[in-house]
Amino acid sequence: MKKLTVALAMIAAAIVVPATLFAWGPARPTYTTAVPADHITFNSIIDNPSHGDERNFVQVRDAASGNATYVDQISLKSGHEYVVYVYFHNNAAANLKLNATGSYVKAEIPAIVVNGSNGTKAVGYVGASNANPTQVWDDISFSNATGGDIVLRYVPGSATIHSFGAVNGQTMSDSIVTTGASIGYDSLNGVVPGCNEYAGYVTFRVKADQPNFTISKQVRKSGTKDWVETVAVNDGDSVDYLVTYKNTGTTVQNDVVINDILPNGVSYTAGTTYVANTTNPNGLKVGDNITKGGINIGNYAAGAAAYVKFSAIVSRNETSAVCGTTTFHNVAKAQTKNGTKEDLADVTITKKCVTPPVKPPVTPPELPKTGPGENIVAIFGLGALITSIGYYRASRRTSISQ
Secondary structure: OHHHHHHHHHHHHOOOOOHHHOOEEOOOOOEOOOOOEOOOOEOOEOOEOOOEOOOOOEEEEEOOOOHHHOEOEEEOOOOOEEEEEEEEOEOEOHHHOOEEOOOEEEEEOOOEEOOOOOOEEEEEEEEOOOOOOOEEEEEEEEEOOOOOOEEEEEOOOOOEEEEOOOOOOOEOOHHHHOOOEEOOOOOOOOOEEOOHHHOEEEEEEEEEEOOOEEEEEEEEEOOOOOOEOEEEOOOOOEEEEEEEEEEOOOOOEEEEEEEEEOOOOEEEOOOOOEEEOOOOOOOEEOOOHHHOOOEEEEEEOOOOEEEEEEEEEEOOOOOOOOOEEEEEEEEEEEEEOOEEEEEEEEEEEEEOOOOOOOOOOOOOOOOOOOOHHHHHHHHHHHHHHHHHHHHHHHHHHHHHHO
């Protein structure tokens, strides 16, 4: 009994925090160790030597940390488990011999803590059918800076009661996170006598699950070995595409669908789709719906992966007048119940256009270059020649007429 008392005191002492800093309720009369309550009421003593202010009765710690690390607000990490602590104490004076009946502990845990949250609340309740008030509550806060939403899941079978009585160490009902679970001292019958020696606490675990996944797309020219993000081919070549899905979260992802969107100029080759995973390490041939709405590749646990491979023919319109490199963007999508992600791979074809030779421009011949004097002489010489010809013709007519 002495060792258990010390252990209980150590846990409670680790969480002594002024209640004014935190949310609790309802507003109710408070009591002290020297002057306890004259009726059945829970967690209303403000100077409990082993706990402090009992109104602050819900705390949390990382399961990998010690009992001294219980806090009122904690930053979540993906994949970690957390221990939630709920203290209970019937504050009725011992000499009154007032037993709380129908006593229980209940917790409300948020299903999702969104990325960037600094104050997502979880609430713990302690109550009894004959207590006044019938139920008291306190809360804790979760923050999330992981870059993605976190799902909080109660760990089944983890609720345990800790007490000086016969119930110490017993597993409680999983209804603690729904309708509430009965507590007690001699048994889990809902009966909690009044006085500090009958106090106790309940712990249970929640896990911070974070669904997440990646998808990558690669390509290669058929018949080659290396997968790349971009490959250059010739018109009419066959290429292979590889889609890689990986479950990088902490939850199972069911009914994962892989869909591929082919661009104009790339034609799927029927009968070439294969899926490889742990169940089919050598690849399993599947139907041709990869480009027609997608294929369901099954369920994948955290850390599992799958690979989808298929082939296609790349063909460029050779009648096009466009020269240079044409890029075909191929997009693959992974669709899950936790969202959709996509990646792409590129195929390029380069068309070389023949440029006709350029004919040089025709240049007219240059006239002889002469000075001003020579030009005048030429003009006058030309005039004399014309005059001489005219005189000759006139002389001929006169001679003939004679």
